[in-house]
Amino acid sequence: MTKVLVIADHYNGKLKKSTLSAIHFAGQAGDFSIAVIGNNVDLVADELKLFGAEKIYITDSPELEHYLAHEYSAVIADLVSHTGAEYVVMSTSTTAKDLMPVVAARLSAGMASDIIHFKNGKFKRSMYAGNAVAAMEITTPIKVVTVLDTAFPKAEPGSTESPVEVFTTEISTGNAKWIAMDESISDRPELTEANIIVSGGRGFKDAENKHLIESLADKLGAAIGWSRAAVDAGWAPNDLQVGQTGKIVAPDLYVAIGISGALQHLAGMKNSRVIVAINKDEEAPIFSVADYGMVADLFNVLPEMAEKIPGQTG
């Protein structure tokens, strides 16, 4: 049976739920183990115990406190030779995008980025900002894969606990030094983990009008996203941009307000289960992917929606 190694994505002692999609993929590909790498990551390993892994490997060291490509990729390469893994997989994130190409290079392995489908050793992935889907295969013995978590279901926990093994290896130090992290502080759910997202675009006209979307998001317990135009205008920080070049999301409900629907935006949200579009322009491309819509002025509609929509929190 093919051996698979899943690299757990975590931050501040918490598992990123997108890892469960990588685990789902791993279950399709063969027998899998999970690697948890960092400093004081026991609790992360605990969160992963019930998903059917043959083993959970923990590599825990103060030198691994902050993610760095050189250090982490060296640990993973050691683990790959220790386990004999043929697939090395992680769910897509900025960490995975930074790390996994280095893992592939270390292992002289081919890599498939952001896969959306897997069957019989063949992958599918989006190209050209989501306008084409390519089928491809990796021709090297070891295969490195990042999984677009919105395209795969999340693995469900079972009742059998996976054994945990501490994997100790010498940490090789690279020439990059971690200096600081300026976290975006928000009480709202994270974009990539939210059930409901409301997104705003150019239609808001000015940062002063942001309170309109905030009231609706409060009522829905939703994350707030923005189009590239809005981020470029400086109304919102970069990490809230939805689109092919920002975050790719697929919540249960996506409400696009004042967003025309540029190709690269659609590529970032069109797999959402239910899409609602509110836009003044009935020709806006966003309506072509929406399930429900209103051709209306957001300045009239939003306050009414925020008032009338039942609270979804609690």
Next chain:
Amino acid sequence: MKIIVTTKRVTDPDIKVTVNSDGTGIDLQDMTYKMNPFDEIAVEEAVRIKENSGGEVILLSIGPAGFQTEIRAGLAMGADRAIQVEHDDYVEPSVAARIFKKVIERESPDIVLMGKQAVDDDAGQTGQTLAFLLGWPQACFASEISINKNSAVVRREVDKGIETLEVSLPAVITADLRLNEPRYPSLPMIMKSKKKKIDTLSFSELAADIEPRVRYLSMENPMEREGSCVLFEAVDDLINALQTKAGAIR
């Protein structure tokens, strides 16, 4: 600082691509090409570093012989010279990185600046792969770069916010969208750039290992969402549909 910027020739990102009828690739008829937008940002940053602290900016590209419009565009932005490795077909990121490594070893720059991804294959692997092959540190998805004597401090866009790394030089740095706003070259810059030199090299001259590690098999159009948009005139009706038909809210 001696800076190499890699520039990729890509299909115009403002044109919606469609898959060709035999499913082997995209329809290239009447296609126009541009420099990868993320690479433009990298070129702009390199030129700004040169303007502040001197040095040389060299463009490095892999592409078909005779097609140099995109390279000329980078020279017009202020790069000093360019190297084109001539090759007709698609090269995957790992092959591009192996080719770049050979050229970079000849040139010994202090910094390699690249786009964080190319907007055609959207793989986002080449910079990281190259950094490993060179044994250099990497700082990917940069939104701000400060150059010191022997190091660069890079603020990078990550999912949770902005992370700051310090990398010793030489290093590979990849550009994210917000690093800068690329300039439009002025007419005098364009005229001046016509005299700038583009050296050409072949794969065989570089003696790089070009064995592919992936194989593309076919291409298809993405699945379109089924059905059409139901439009409402009243907010109440929209909320009602979301509750009853879509089951998206309570």
